[in-house]
Amino acid sequence: MQLELGNIFIKDVQFADTTHVKDGVLFVNKEELKALILEDEHITDVQIDLARPGESVRITPVKDVIEPRVKVEGAGGIFPGVINKVNQVGSGRTHVLKGAAVVTAGRIVGFQEGIIDMTGPGAEYTPFSKLNNVVVTMDVKPEILQHAHEEILRLAGFKAALYLGEAAKEVEPDEVKVYETLPLLQQVAQYPDLPKVAYVQMLQSQGLLHDTYVYGVDAKKTLSTFIYPTEIMDGAIVSGNCVSACDKNTTYHHLNNPVVADLYEKHGKELNFVGVIITNENVYLADKIRSSDWASKLAEYLGVDGVVISQEGFGNPDTDLIMNCVKIEDKGIKTVIITDEYAGRDGASQSLADADAKANAVVTGGNANEVIELPPMDKIIGDVSYADVIAGGFDGSLRKDGSILVELQAITGATNELGFNSMSAKGY
Numbered sequence: 001m002q003l004e005l006g007n008i009f010i011k012d013v014q015f016a017d018t019t020h021v022k023d024g025v026l027f028v029n030k031e032e033l034k035a036l037i038l039e040d041e042h043i044t045d046v047q048i049d050l051a052r053p054g055e056s057v058r059i060t061p062v063k064d065v066i067e068p069r070v071k072v073e074g075a076g077g078i079f080p081g082v083i084n085k086v087n088q089v090g091s092g093r094t095h096v097l098k099g100a101a102v103v104t105a106g107r108i109v110g111f112q113e114g115i116i117d118m119t120g121p122g123a124e125y126t127p128f129s130k131l132n133n134v135v136v137t138m139d140v141k142p143e144i145l146q147h148a149h150e151e152i153l154r155l156a157g158f159k160a161a162l163y164l165g166e167a168a169k170e171v172e173p174d175e176v177k178v179y180e181t182l183p184l185l186q187q188v189a190q191y192p193d194l195p196k197v198a199y200v201q202m203l204q205s206q207g208l209l210h211d212t213y214v215y216g217v218d219a220k221k222t223l224s225t226f227i228y229p230t231e232i233m234d235g236a237i238v239s240g241n242c243v244s245a246c247d248k249n250t251t252y253h254h255l256n257n258p259v260v261a262d263l264y265e266k267h268g269k270e271l272n273f274v275g276v277i278i279t280n281e282n283v284y285l286a287d288k289i290r291s292s293d294w295a296s297k298l299a300e301y302l303g304v305d306g307v308v309i310s311q312e313g314f315g316n317p318d319t320d321l322i323m324n325c326v327k328i329e330d331k332g333i334k335t336v337i338i339t340d341e342y343a344g345r346d347g348a349s350q351s352l353a354d355a356d357a358k359a360n361a362v363v364t365g366g367n368a369n370e371v372i373e374l375p376p377m378d379k380i381i382g383d384v385s386y387a388d389v390i391a392g393g394f395d396g397s398l399r400k401d402g403s404i405l406v407e408l409q410a411i412t413g414a415t416n417e418l419g420f421n422s423m424s425a426k427g428y
Helices: 030-037 121-125 146-168 184-190 229-233 251-255 258-266 285-302 316-330 384-388
Strands: 002-009 012-015 020-022 025-028 043-051 057-066 069-073 092-098 100-106 114-117 132-140 175-180 196-203 212-214 225-227 237-239 272-280 306-310 334-341 362-367 371-374 379-382 404-407
Touching: 002 229, 012 043, 012 132, 020 146, 025 132, 025 146, 030 043, 030 132, 030 146, 043 146, 043 379, 057 132, 057 146, 057 251, 057 384, 069 146, 092 146, 100 146, 100 379, 114 121, 121 371, 132 146, 132 379, 146 237, 175 229, 184 272, 196 258, 196 285, 196 316, 225 229, 225 285, 229 251, 229 258, 229 272, 237 251, 258 272, 258 306, 272 285, 285 316, 306 316, 316 334, 384 404
Parallel strands: 002 092, 012 025, 057 379, 100 132, 196 272, 196 306, 306 334, 334 362
Antiparallel strands: 002 175, 020 025, 043 132, 057 100, 057 114, 069 092, 212 237, 225 272, 371 404
């Protein structure tokens, strides 16, 4: 399966009478976008703001971050089974507004929601401070319960991203990148002398606002399965969860999964990237056993020499991570796991809730318990009053001068377990 991504580099975002892209600037018709969002009768109010890199702006509480894209050639549409019809994606051509994003915010849904600072020390920990953000802040009818509230905001964010993505349909991309994965036997034959490597992506699916969707299906209702890497790059997997902001995989993370991108970069040079196994994260032991059994069985069936495993979340999912690692190692397949750490503010506590000697190749995204002071900002988008209660915050986090003292756990994307950040650790 071959996918072309046409990247259109966005250097700025501005309001205008029409939504279009010109000379690297994304122009947005504010009122048209508001009207589109308000088509949902459950949404009572919407505010559209712009937040650019370096501006004194704080966005909180953040729900999701979504990259605007549009399908130009090939079957299906972005976010299949969610916004568009359930058609297979991952082939043809997709245009991307690279450097732009939709950020959804509003009254808190789940307490594991985060902060994006566009400047200052907090901005150094989130990749989204480097984007030209169209922030959609929404409120819903007071009787709407949490799960419905999350779904309403999630769908509104996708609608906004598709609306902006349409502006890229007729624009000539600044660059076109081509990604291709062949059917398995052909793929193996293409580079027979290189080690065969697969990626095992663990999807957050523990319920209670901890959900991920694959072609519109809640991942907790699925069994471990194969997927083309290009399907992930084309919107087959989207976020629908409120796990801790630091290691949450937003929809932007899924679309730009760096493990997939890096494996493609090494493909045909150092390794033969044969595909992706997606598996879920569960609450009950029997479900964890089932999913990890299937993931290891599929890795064995592919005949790979090694796998990279990433997780999402911490605590309970650490068990799924170690189960996947151990069972795949027991098949004679080498593993590398990507995680982050909750090692206490002094870094002295056990980093993961589970461990095994076979998990001996580990990449960390950093310690989520590290404390950071965020200075006051000139503009707040959303509601900063939740700073004391979001995960990573505590009583007294929000100070009278507008500064905030929180753990990195509260910063969106700070310790992301796909490695989509600037933090790690080095062993000696």
